[in-house]
Amino acid sequence: MSVSLTKGGNVSLTKAAPGLAAVTVGLGWDARTTDGSAFDLDASAIVTDADGKALSDQHFVFFNNKTSPEGAVQHSGDNLTGAGEGDDEQIVVTLSSLPPNAGRVVFPVSIYDAGTNGQTFGQVRNAFIRVVNQADSAELARYDLSEDASTETAMVFGELYRNGDEWKFRAVGQGYSAGLAGIARDFGVNV
Template structure:
């Protein structure tokens, strides 16, 4: 069903819908543009009662987990999940918005984007309930209220709004009763957004993009050890040979350069066996995979999957061999077929200062990894999963946004539980 502007639609009346996914998409017609989706949880007065009711990349989960800002899935750019039974009684309405990042300084406007849409899915089965294309008439606006979910006589309905705002995110926050501090973008953002990037090396450019992502997610000043676990089972063989895995190592190294005090990336590979590789750094990243994996006869390659042994070695390194108060951001690349015992390892390690960011690549269903958020018996949610079918085709900006989306939430919860220092 395609909605028209101003159209309202019943969602829960006569149905058992409880898990909703709002998927956002757009196309850029001007380079350097960055758009972010968000939502505001509103009372019956039409206002946010507290700052935590603004859900966006910097605060990706509401209290109790009823609303979550999710990484993109498939062709959509960003997504927001709403679990209706978990919503607070004081939430009468949820406004869904998109804004252009740093629009005023960079001179970007909504006319620089096209094909803006939002579509709602049944989160339990992936069925599309409706789609609303709202982006054809905008000119100099820098923010849009795409639509709103609202409660009427005990049932939830959706209103297709498509209303533009001038003044970007600050204007939206003011409209919904929140105060916003002036956001002074650092010089590094201006450098990365400028067109004069031809003189930068790939790693330097990626570090600047990581810095912008850290600014957006309020992670500047955070120190963390960074590790990377790479699947080297049989189905990964072509990705090693065509340079995709080398590119992955280089992209994650840029994160380590910003988080880690010594700018190094710890690396493991595994199939049914595992190996610790020499740490990667800017000085030796060239041909890293060729030298340390493909040409290394001591490395077991292209067997079957067995994740728990390498995960236990990760835990051993960071909690026994190199015990430190610094948290660990661990990126785990897998192309499907993980064994179910990883759930016990993740549950048992929830008391440790390790956040597991799983990245599924390729076309497997990732049944086990998709259920990470629903795993019970943990003091904190210490793992996240994102699915990227073709990791070679996703931009650095998108990749870093997805990788770092849940890490801030874990840092806060882990600090509250004294798993890491505040």
């Protein structure tokens, strides 16, 4: 049974699904109708240590680097429009293949060319992140973002994190006006 989270809430994925080995993190959104350019939102993942610093620049997984060095994190590819129902982009995380020093996997979403197109998350609706068990396709957790991020061009939707022997998921919902580059720098990725 899926747990619906609010901002800051967390759930133990390991307790919800004993023996959990891999998850699909689905991210989705709809752009509000505007008279400007089409919206292109991009999901990414950053594998960090327990202190929140990227393990390496190659552990920043996105549409131009679709797989982490050890293959534990894989991006499904770029959806340029966000059209249609369900997940717009998916990232598969094989928990058992993550390096021992991996403490978190953070999931930012950014608006491609936001500055040029004058776009912000204030123009995005129905944004969500969900975690699905790869073994049986059961949704374990979901966070529907409701914040009006009028100036932000990137957001951290959520994160998987290690707590002892458990993997948990936290709903984050933190906006960044500095875009994806600002998020990457905050996590120690050289951009």
